[in-house]
Amino acid sequence: MKRLWDISPPLFNGSPVFPGDTPYRQRWAASIGPGCPVNVSEITLSPHAGAHADAPLHYADGAATIGDVPLDAFLGPCRVVHCIGVGPLVQPEHLARVESGLPARVLVRTNQRSVVDRWVDDFSAFAPQTLAWLAQRGVRLVGIDTASVDPAASKTLDAHQVLLKHDLRVLENLVLDEVPEGDYELIALPLRLVQADASPVRAVLREL
Template sequence: MKRLWDISPPVDAGSPVFPGDAPFEQAWGAVIGPGCPVNVSRLTLSPHTGAHADAPLHYDSAGLPIGAVDLSPYLGICRVIHAIDCGPLIEPRHVAHAMGIGLPPRVLVRTYTRAPAGWDPALAAYSPELVERLADAGVRLIGIDTASIDPANSKTLDSHQVIRRRDLRVLENLVLDEVAEGDYELIALPLKLLTADASPVRAILREL
């Protein structure tokens, strides 16, 4: 069996969300007991909870919802690159050591030594210049172990606008604490939510 790495954070009532976003809640509509053979719960959550894929609709009012996007970017060879403690923006110089020949069409960047348990207002984000550089190199999907590819206080979402213009896909809130630099198979398929601006994913890496 090939080794698997689960790169999705746990999702429960303690999951951090962007300030103002819907927190995770679970309520029980039915519980096992006399006359009821099953437990059935009801979930309330933002589609940006935990590891998730943003849809173009998230940053473009005319963009596709997540249930209409092509799935191929979310499945295939990826490269994990470390830019740990790089500061507020991941710049091309932080990842240049891993941008050599054979760069696959998916790149995940690790910025934390250890992912925080709560909300991080000082999260590291992609610089727009790096996103442009990756798109020029043929990358179709970028991922990060923080809650956003843009700074948490950004109102212009410059890196999201680059992926809109260059038609890239994005994964956020990954957990890469135990993942060494190198190439892996990524499997991180979003749900077929036909009107949603994002979808939770169960993201895993598999050794090649």
Template structure:
């Protein structure tokens, strides 16, 4: 299903589909679904049971994901997940998003939320072991400019084979929030309202989100990017 704007509501759905067989980070629990009740004689409803990593699809990592004493996703402040954001294109940037890939869109009015597109077309049906992540220095420089949340269209803000997770540790030090697995294929560079609230999972290290962008009248926007 293509992620295109709803012209009536001016919404961009930036969440990939969640389904049985979808790609997940190697070692994570695949999404599975079973029907525990189905409509029929004596049963008026369908009821499903699901088993899944909380990192399936578009998701928000909690500090607990990368810090043993970090907060669970159900206890983090929701404010970073709602508000003005800037989408920046760094398509085919390589293994790491470096500052030079973003500086064309950095300005004094940079919002507190930055989402970066690295794919020409996000692979929604297969795992990408060569996914792009953020360079830790890039995260440091965004934090210095007041950014509270960073997002990306890959499964991780660090390379898939990273063990030190320098970008995750940088957001831990700055108490920043992160969104991963966003679908930004159809979103021009520019400013939008982000709405991507995590579930109140009070014991979990992450939560799926239904991430959407809403157009802002008169906002910075490069339609031809």
């Protein structure tokens, strides 16, 4: 069988989310016992918890919900690029060395080790011009191993606006710690949440 890399962080009570966002919570609505043959849990969470796909609705009123977004961008050939220690923004020059034969999906690793148990706000993000540079080369989906393609303090969300302009799909909060740089098959399908601005995904890479 072809090797799989699970690039989704664990989700649990206390999983980090953007400050002010709805945290992950789980409780047991039913438990096996007299008169009850099953365990049933109840989950409350932001759709931006863990690995997730943003919908255009997240950054543009009246835009498509995640349930309306076509799925094809979330499945197919993908390139993982290591940009560890590049600083606050991934610039086009950080990706130029892997430009040849670039597939339609690009995931960028910026962390030596992803932080999955607490919030950090000094993470790396994309420079807006980098996303435009990728779109000009036929990329249709971008991903990053941090909480957002924009810096945590951004109020204008310039990188997200480039996603909107070029109709790019996006994955955030990936964990690429164990993934060598190279080409893979990406499988990261969002749920069909017909009113939502994002969806959790179980993102995996499969060797070609």
